Amino acid sequence: MTVSTSEAPRRVGGKAFKRHSFDPRMLWKSVPDATKKLDPRVMAKNPVMFVVEIGSVLTTWQAIARPSVFAWTITVWLWLTVVFANLAEAVAEGRGKAQAATLRKAKTTSVARKLASWSPGNAGAESEVPGTELRLGDFVVVEAGQIIPGDGDVVEGIASVDESAITGESAPVIRESGGDRSAVTGGTKVLSDRIVVKITSKPGETFIDRMISLVEGANRQKTPNELALNVLLASLTIVFLLAVVTLQPMATWAGAAQTLVVMVALLVALIPTTIGALLSAIGIAGMDRLVQRNVLAMSGRAVEAAGDINTLLLDKTGTITLGNRQAAEFVPDTGVEERTLADAAQLSSLADETPEGRSIVVLAKSMHGLRERHEGELSGAEFVPFTAQTRMSGVNLADGRQVRKGAGSAVLKWVRDNGGQPTGEVGSVVDAISAAGGTPLVVAEKSPDGAARTLGVVHLKDVVKDGIRERFAELRAMGIKTVMITGDNPLTAKAIAAEAGVDDFLAEATPEDKMALIKKEQEGGKLVAMTGDGTNDAPALAQADVGVAMNTGTSAAKEAGNMVDLDSDPTKLIEIVEIGKQLLITRGALTTFSIANDVAKYFAIIPAMFTAVYPGLHVLNIMGLHSPKSAITSAIVFNALIIIGLIPLALRGVRYRPSSASALLRRNLVLYGAGGLALPFIGIKLIDVIVQFIPGLN
């Protein structure tokens, strides 16, 4: 049977991705949740908004004790400020909840066909148990049309599986025993054939369970950067609290004692409510943006680390070049027929299901009319699979003849180990192909009685993806170094690296080399991101600061990484870095905005408070606000409305274009720093124009 390798569908770049546009109706739907969050035990987690809530309680008490239109207006708007903040968080969480609901549907309780025991070829008795009772190490049988009851590895058989429940992608994928495509996820559906799965997750800790809790933000913990920002916001809140509290005796002495309502209004206007209200929504939305791109981050910390990445390790295949290298040419050694080389190359590629292997078979047929032989035809043939350590594959025929093809250094070593004496000719052909950016595969054979000898070289051509060069230039501008990881020899790697424009490359890379490179970079204080799918990638994925495991990969890889890409698209790593940066920028921009807002609020509230005793302070009323009470009301209304106004920005994140730090800073500083200074002057004035007509306010 021939099965063409099915790759998970790819969506390169973020362009194809449909943004969840912000829907104002979501605000209404989230109102009940936002109201529930008024519980002081919940509010206390957000020091800034907790102070606003306490202030609201105080003004409510004052408004009841000494009712006035002004007191009630301020009270209502203070409560609205708190509700708006909760609304931001509720809306952000609401989007996750909707996704979680979809996932829950996939998690229908299924009946598992458990095997009492299993070993290759020997299956024990089958019994039906509820899927929830499966334990680690159990074996289950799943057939076409059935739901896989839990996460596990296929140990027997091959099947096409519909994983749309978790990836949202309707095209089925192939899952087979052994190798790097053995992992299956509970809740997905087998479409054809029959497989035996070894369960690798504990009940309640399956991938789908983790996904649900992640998108719901059930165990969301504050990330280090969020904590640091909270510290800054809390300290600013304390400073302003002291400034307001101590102002009263000073004002009293001046004969301008203020009411509690005005003092609370001043406090709320000064403390950084805008960022305080939106901070947690920004964090949730950041995770959410990853989920929308089909990436699951196991922690917010990982998302933040993504923004800090210094070095990206990118697998050449699939990321930098199109996955399929194509055999383009057979270059035989002197004295070897090209047809002989083609025949040997074809033989050694029969069990090689990689696109490269397939392309050799295809080339042999098209150029030399060599019929494609199936595995079964060669009785007694033993296929030697490719491994990352040997870096070659081949076949041992029943008559004792051995054929090998693979990376130059590996095959030449094999020839020498088997008594052969490779000529320098192969080396120069290999170098020439490599220098041209191609991939040379050296083919060698060992006759039953003789010494091994090289036959020639297969020229595989690598095709660098469109636009990838520009992408790397952007990354360079962002200060990120790209390292191409490839199993190719150094010359091949160098040529492709030059064509693709990566900064560095690691050729003939073994998992150990990868690990060593990560450690070396980290010792220099750099943060490293990588993708991986194989079990042998697991240690490196765990070591990297951001390790993105492909969903098609093994369970071990998915366990080791701190993110899983459901689309299994290695290019996604670049987007993940951008999302991490965007998250931090959004926080910084809104903090700057929030602090800059204070200037206008001072000019609104201070003259309103003290013009009565010091008429000269009227000069500070540069906005020409109608009356002291309308001025204070306008500042508070603006303060509340700006939260609602910025919810879409907090959820979407500020616009991010890859560029240098200085360019980014200049742009954001103008937009959110200067904008934060100017906007409230306009906003408060406009609100004042309306507010002054509230009957009985003045």
Place this chain on the structure above:
Amino acid sequence: MSDTWAGTLQVAALILLLAVSYRPLGDYMAHLLTAKKHLRAEKALYRTMGVDPEADQTWGVYLRSVFAISAVGVLLLYLILRVQHHLMMALGMPKMQADLAYNTAASFVTNTDWQNYYGENTLGYLAQMIGLTVQNFVSAAVGIAVAVTLIRGFTRNRTDRLGNFWVDLTRILVRLMLPFSVVFALVLIASGVPQSLGEHLTVVHTVNGDQNLYTAATGSQEAVKLLGTNGGGIFDANSAHPFENPNGFTNLIEIYLLLVIAFSLPRTFGKMVGSHKQGYTILAVMATIWLGSLAFSTYFELHRHGVDLATGHAALEGKEVRLGLPASTLFMTSTTLTSTGAVNSMHDSYSPFGGGAGMVNMMLGEIAPGGTGSGLYGMLVLAVITVFVAGLMVGRTPEYLGKKIRPAEMKYAALYILTTPAIVLTFAGIAMALPGETARMTNSGPHGFSEVLYAFTSMGNNNGSAFAGLGGNTTWWNTAGALAMLFGRFLPMIWVLALAGSLARQQPVPESEGTLKTASPLFAGMLLGTVLLVVGLTYFPALSLGPLAEGLHR
């Protein structure tokens, strides 16, 4: 030559002197604080103190060393002031009352030099010399040592060792403070400042009879009073007294002295972190604030409106008429932007905005250029806050000089910017709530309030200059003032040293294109914005009831 011209020339001469000193003095300080070799005199001192000069301390031990020498300093000075009538050269002065002695001891150990007494009729010569002058040296050196430790936090990696306080202190005293003070004391004495241990200078006066003038070792104390940004004068009139500041030349030298170390420390910083540009960035922010504030105050003093004792268009009441108005505002600006607090004019008599600027100068945290050491560490903490917000806007975990600003670092930086405003506003608020204490003001209305606000701003920030007008020698003012000064000095030092400890433990992050450039005009602008918005705005409500209410009237 008009006053304005003379003033402009004096500013130009001052800037030239400071510019010429920047490199050699900054490099020299970096050298003396990083050199491996000990001087023979220093080795002898280490042996006497029982200190192993090669043993580096953790931040906690370093802090305890700072506390130890300061506690001993307070205690010793208190004792000296309490028994001064038994000392030599007491000139018949009685012992100082307990609360005043406590206030004075706290004041001089904290580099504040707030004086609730009149030097010339309270202290004998020996108490001045072995009491106050010693603290003038030590408190200045402690400030520099703490600043250098913060720099080491940036330059050292993966260690909890930040240097040895006793070595830093000894070197700063032996190689910097002592020789420079001696040289400049001689310069001042040569320019007319008296230096005498004789009982009194008797002046024969034909009308009023003979006068006995207090002279003291003014020249030697004057030099360190300014060089160490102390500001405590021998005389009550401080540098407005002709013995302390006899002429235009000494006025220039005095301003130079109080600015030179603080303005050269950014060079030391740049040298130690291996990038002079980093030093220039900090220097640029300091210089911008200093020049801006100077221009602001001078403008308002020269264009004062309203009824007062104005001569022509300028406000000359309380100014140093011998030196002219611009020289007075130059002194005022420099003394309030450092932690000096010496005065050559009475800040109380400035126009509301001119005097208010002096208050704002201190409120900004005395960072432009600030006290010896304290100015640099204050500015660096603000740079950390700036880096945090700006760093987020470039999409990375913020880092300054290769060190990340994580929750721990942020905690200490946030506590730092929180502490001083908390002290100033809380004490001022309490004072205003106590009818007995507000009665100590000489003025009513916003000007009266300014006296109180100024007093606690000055003490909380360890400046020591007074707005005048406030009768501060009461038990409450002495006690509250001492507490404000001690908290204002040592709480921030805890946060700075803890921050240094946290930074030094880190593994540095290599710089890349994506790193925020902290040596750039853009960053300097942001730092300036942070200083004004994050620190300055805190005081806006209080200022609106003082200088703003007084200055804005229709």
